[in-house]
Amino acid sequence: MRRLRAPGPGEAASAATALRRALGSLRESPLAITGAAILAFWLAMAVLAPVLPLADPNLPLEPLRPPLSVGADGSTTFWLGTDIKGRDVLSRLIWGARRVLVWAGLATLAAYLVGIAMGLVAGYRGGWWDEALSFLANLLLSFPVMVLYIVVITRIGASPINIVLAVTFASAPAIMRIVRGLVLDLKTRDYVLAARTRGEGALWIMFVELLPNARGPLIVDACLRMGYTTIALATLGFLGLGLPPPDPDWGAMIAETQPMGAFAGHAMLFPALAVSSLVLGFNLLADGLREISLRD
Numbered sequence: 001m002r003r004l005r006a007p008g009p010g011e012a013a014s015a016a017t018a019l020r021r022a023l024g025s026l027r028e029s030p031l032a033i034t035g036a037a038i039l040a041f042w043l044a045m046a047v048l049a050p051v052l053p054l055a056d057p058n059l060p061l062e063p064l065r066p067p068l069s070v071g072a073d074g075s076t077t078f079w080l081g082t083d084i085k086g087r088d089v090l091s092r093l094i095w096g097a098r099r100v101l102v103w104a105g106l107a108t109l110a111a112y113l114v115g116i117a118m119g120l121v122a123g124y125r126g127g128w129w130d131e132a133l134s135f136l137a138n139l140l141l142s143f144p145v146m147v148l149y150i151v152v153i154t155r156i157g158a159s160p161i162n163i164v165l166a167v168t169f170a171s172a173p174a175i176m177r178i179v180r181g182l183v184l185d186l187k188t189r190d191y192v193l194a195a196r197t198r199g200e201g202a203l204w205i206m207f208v209e210l211l212p213n214a215r216g217p218l219i220v221d222a223c224l225r226m227g228y229t230t231i232a233l234a235t236l237g238f239l240g241l242g243l244p245p246p247d248p249d250w251g252a253m254i255a256e257t258q259p260m261g262a263f264a265g266h267a268m269l270f271p272a273l274a275v276s277s278l279v280l281g282f283n284l285l286a287d288g289l290r291e292i293s294l295r296d
Contacts, residue, residue: 032288035223038281042274046098057095058246060086064264083257083267092248093274099243100250100278103160104229107167112222115172119179120206124187134180137173145170149232150241158241167229178221182214189213216293223286227279234275250275 027033045052055061055076062071063086065078080089122133140148152166186192187210195205236242237251245252250271257267 029288029291031284031291035281035284035288038277042097042278045094046101049094049098054091054094055088057087057091057248062086067266080270081266084264089267089270092253093270096248096250100230100233104226104233107164108226108229110164110168111171112175114168115175116179118176120183123180123183124206137176140173149236153241158244160243183210186210186213220286220289223282227282230279
């Protein structure tokens with residue numbers, strides 16, 4: 001089997017050229033630009049949260065202050081108001097973005113690692129490998145996704161790592177089916193036959209020959225799946241099965257304010273808008289990438 005080696009200067013330059021072309025392609029799609037801008041905003045907020053002049057997201061200040069109100073000390077402005085416990089909504093939104101992006105990203109990455117491995121083996125190996133993995137995927141896909149999330153988390157407990165496991169358990173089968181379908185088509189191509197003729201092993205063919213040529217649809221699906229995972233995290237947080245308190249979680253922020261929604265509608269509205277905008281950003285980026293791929 002061929003040994004992997006570090007990329008040379010020419011290959012690094014080619015990678016940089018490919019990156020510039022990809023960024024140039026994004027400019028051809030208004031949908032992709034809009035989605036990328038929304039995601040860039042939330043990513044910047046998440047990265048800059050520790051250095052922004054924000055109040056402690058868990059510190060009780062003045063309960064049920066409306067947006068743009070000034071605190072009793074005359075020097076504090078609550079730009080998005082406070083919740084029923086007196087915590088600053090803006091601070092909790094920005095720190096919540098940090099948690100959402102980190103754990104949604106890790107959960108989606110874990111699901112893709114498992115799903116890609118299963119799909120490559122099922123599609124390339126075929127035979128009983130395909131039958132066994134496809135049966136397992138179909139069995140898991142027969143359950144509603146949210147029900148599967150709830151069942152897994154109630155069995156193993158609510159924690160960030162367990163949420164990653166639950167998302168992986170529920171999402172990997174769908175990813176496996178996408179990868180399997182792509183591999184079934186790609187494995188008949190000439191470059192795969194050439195790799196077999198050179199004596200390359202199955203792992204090399206799956207991960208070096210097949211996977212890179214399936215990246216287009218997988219990147220689009222990954223954007224959509226990040227949106228699905230964001231919704232799942234918010235829903236689990238709303239049900240009390242999400243990321244543990246007291247650190248801010250967008251779904252939990254909505255649930256905490258619900259009993260007094262008539263007096264603190266802003267404390268529910270802004271987290272809901274945050275979830276919607278982040279999911280919209282992922283969906284617009286996915287639509288833009290799909291639009292660009294159809295042009296090519």
